[in-house]
Amino acid sequence: MYGEEFEAMGPAPAMASGEYVIWKGKPKKSAYIADKALSMLPIAVIWLIFDLNFLRIAGGDGFLRMFLLVHMMPVWLWLGSAVTSVIQWRNEDYFITNKRVIIRKGVFQPYRQTVFLRDVHSVQVHYGLLDRLFGSGDVYINYAVHRHGKHRSKSGWFLLNLSDPQPIQERIELLAMESGTTPIQEEIYH
Numbered sequence: 001m002y003g004e005e006f007e008a009m010g011p012a013p014a015m016a017s018g019e020y021v022i023w024k025g026k027p028k029k030s031a032y033i034a035d036k037a038l039s040m041l042p043i044a045v046i047w048l049i050f051d052l053n054f055l056r057i058a059g060g061d062g063f064l065r066m067f068l069l070v071h072m073m074p075v076w077l078w079l080g081s082a083v084t085s086v087i088q089w090r091n092e093d094y095f096i097t098n099k100r101v102i103i104r105k106g107v108f109q110p111y112r113q114t115v116f117l118r119d120v121h122s123v124q125v126h127y128g129l130l131d132r133l134f135g136s137g138d139v140y141i142n143y144a145v146h147r148h149g150k151h152r153s154k155s156g157w158f159l160l161n162l163s164d165p166q167p168i169q170e171r172i173e174l175l176a177m178e179s180g181t182t183p184i185q186e187e188i189y190h
Contacts, residue, residue, distance in 0.1 A: 013095060013102055013112060023096040023171060027161035029089055031134035035161060036085035037078075038130065044078035051075075094159050096171060099179070101141060103157065113157065119143040120176035125165045126158070137165035141172065 015021070051068050058064060084107050091110045095102040101120075103113045126138040142156040162168055 013104065015097065016099065019097050019099045021095055021097050022175070023094075023168065025094045025159075025162065025168070027089060027092055027094075027159075028134060028136045028163045031130065031136040031161035032089045032092070033082075033085045034134060035130050036088065037082040040074070040078040040081055044075045047074045048072065092160075094162075096168070096175065098175065101159075101172060103159065115141060115143045115157075116179075117172070117176045118179040119145070120172065120179075123169045123172045123176070125169050131161065134161070136161045136163055138162065139165045139169050139172070 051072050055065065055068055087107050088105065091107065092103070092105040095104070098117075100114050100116045104110055105113075120141060120143050122142040124140045124142075126140050128138070131137045139159040139162060140156055141159070145155050159165070159168065
């Protein structure tokens with residue numbers, strides 16, 4: 001559909017009677033992995049510099065080296081998040097049907113999140129710093145959750161790192177209006 005972004009696209013989820021997929025997609029691979037990997041990078045680099053300088057100054061025997069390997073946990077966590085971001089990207093799929101928006105994601109045990117279009121209150125496009133660097137954006141869907149009879153609470157989630165988020169936002173809004181709601185459109189720049 002959009003080249004390399006969809007190379008790992010999984011099959012469409014189970015559909016209800018009369019339901020069909022209008023759009024399916026994945027996050028932009030480079031933007032998604034960079035977003036996940038760069039989030040902890042500054043802390044890991046500072047921690048690594050501190051520990052390596054400490055090791056250089058102290059000289060270090062076997063116990064000190066072992067202690068510093070454990071002490072460098074933020075570096076190991078960053079490496080782990082960078083590696084698992086590839087797995088997360090492969091498992092993250094987005095579907096828009098004529099009745100709902102579905103996100104399928106997860107690392108070792110993929111799961112599915114669903115919001116019905118009739119519950120959508122607003123749809124925004126968010127362009128963060130990394131999004132602008134990688135030519136992507138996020139679509140934020142704000143929706144109502146029906147609980148406890150007439151009480152409704154609001155919640156929301158993102159379709160992350162999309163190559164061209166504007167048409168996706170417009171498509172969700174149009175489908176939500178057709179299902180009986182009036183979503184609010186906004187663009188958010190940070």
